[in-house]
Amino acid sequence: MDERTGPEGLAGLLLAAGGGRRLGGRAKALLPHRGRPLVEHAVGVLRDAGCGTVYVVLGAARERVREEARLEDCVLLDNPAWEDGMGSSLRLGLRALAPEARGAVVSLVDQPGIGAAAVARVAAAFRGPGTLAAAAYGGGRGHPVLLGRDHWAAVADTASGDQGARGYLRAHAAALTLVECGDLADPADIDTPADLSRLE
Structure with missing residues (x-):
């Protein structure tokens, strides 16, 4: 097994560039969760799931994230265009x-x-x-998304705004495997001040 990939050759790609516009400009990566920045928790999830090297795309407050979060052994990628939306981070990461x-x-x-x-x-x-797969919650597609290498270039070419891979997955629905995870996880986002109660 290569040190940069998991047992099946899987890397982790964490999109953590958001500036939390509806959170008053609080960078999402630095929100406190279980006593540490949220980005640390998200990296740990990917590692515990068996991914090899975790690539983390940073944007808002990226210098603070580098200083305050423990992200050893991650590949940190700076997205200067993070305000353009998640699509730019996905393109850069892939x-x-x-x-x-x-x-x-x-x-x-x-x-x-x-x-x-x-x-x-x-x-x-x-x-x-x-492979093209995604988590599903009650039958509806969500995250994480699993992208085999054959799809990376086309996903990167079509990712724009806040859509990420959504358009590509919709266009290739026949090839997409949905993996129901509603019994294991809650896919709710932290987008507004009311959502901060989901953090521990």
């Missing part, structure tokens, strides 16, 4: 993944209710570079 990686588990920093068990269940759907 293009930075190591050549030996065969797939990537893409997750969002602001979903603390999605733990390692759900991520591992999605990762278990990996069958090779052509």
